[in-house]
Amino acid sequence: MSFLDCSCISSHSQVQPISIEDQYEDVSQQCLGSDVPVCSVSGSADDLSSLSSDPSHYHLLSELGKGFSNLSCVSMARHKPTGRLVAVKTTNLDECTEEELLHLMNEVLLSRLFRHPNLLTSRLVFSSNSQLWVLSPLMDYGSADSLLRSFFPDGMSESLIAYLLYGVLRALEYLHHMGYVHRGVKASHILLSGDGRVCLSGLQSVYSMMREGKRVKAVFDMPQYSPALLPWLSPELLRQDLHGYGVKTDIYSLGIVACELVSGRVPFQDMPPTLMLLQKLRGVHCCLLDVPLGELGGLKVSRSGVDSGIGESVTTGGSLTRTTTTTTTTTTAERPQSPGPKNHSATLHNLVQLCLQQQPEHRPSASVLLGHAFFKQVKRHTRDSFLSLMYPALPLSSPPDTPPSCPTTPSSHTPSPTEEQTPPDGLWDFS
Structure with a gap:
């Protein structure tokens, strides 16, 4: 059953939520290999089945951001009968072109196909008066991009980075074994819930690696609206040659x-897009600069126009040039590492080097990277200890009278009936 068949595009009257789970209920079992553990379906936090499909039952509290080329508006809303806070993405279907409607259809179908605790999916979709409503759980801390802009302008601690990337890798492992490539991994698509769950969003760029029931090694499609994704795209995807690209x-x-x-x-x-493409194809790599905190603002910009996070290899074969580091131990047995001087660990350097290999066959898979030494700290600590590193960032659903000197805990995430909060530092980026 297609999204178009549900009359969500042409009808201006309210319809029932789209139900396609029956069609895809066994897909994950068919695509996952026997050696890959089947991830449990997201828990009650993602269960929106008890909510109604009547727009009048939702009170839109504040706008969180824009998406889908500014055609979609993402808002925080409260379901009036239950008081539950959710994220609502509304799109005016009358303003969409036919190509945009098909793109939107694909995103909705994929969002309802996947079931993984580290993927942000939508289980409730309905339309009313040419407006498409897509409901998803509220990610109270917003995106990693918004957190960087508002609270961590000089970067996050390694422990927090490890926690976020570990959740992303779990989502990528699931997608890749399902036969899909994401193609839109970036900080604005990494979301964090109030209870510390990391979710990967941006499913509009997901592309299937399956052809006639078989997995192919390479595909050749260029992501839609790719200009906004250029800094994150791999050399082989940008090259668009006969070799194509894979997961x-x-x-x-x-x-x-x-x-x-x-x-x-x-x-x-x-960098200008053309220069960016040339630099990536020539083997220019990102490198981590180990500098004392406070000197980041004085770093010089290279002649090519890139920021200080870019360094060109000086060795043959385009290998990554790394800065010699002296790792300082700032952790205790009770809690993970707090933000400190920019002395990056050898394991973080190694992780970046592995991920940014010029040749894709030299990069590890998501499953292999989950066992990387950099992520050992994730397994040693609890969610609460990582959430303590989020301070001074507070979840949107936290009470307004939370003491500023006390970082929030999941137990304090009870919404206030009159609470109407907006994201700090402007709207969030959902593109």
């Missing part, structure tokens, strides 16, 4: 995200 393109994007979370700056972002 390892997501691993390269993960390496770019790691640099983004470390420095608070997006590598390659300040």
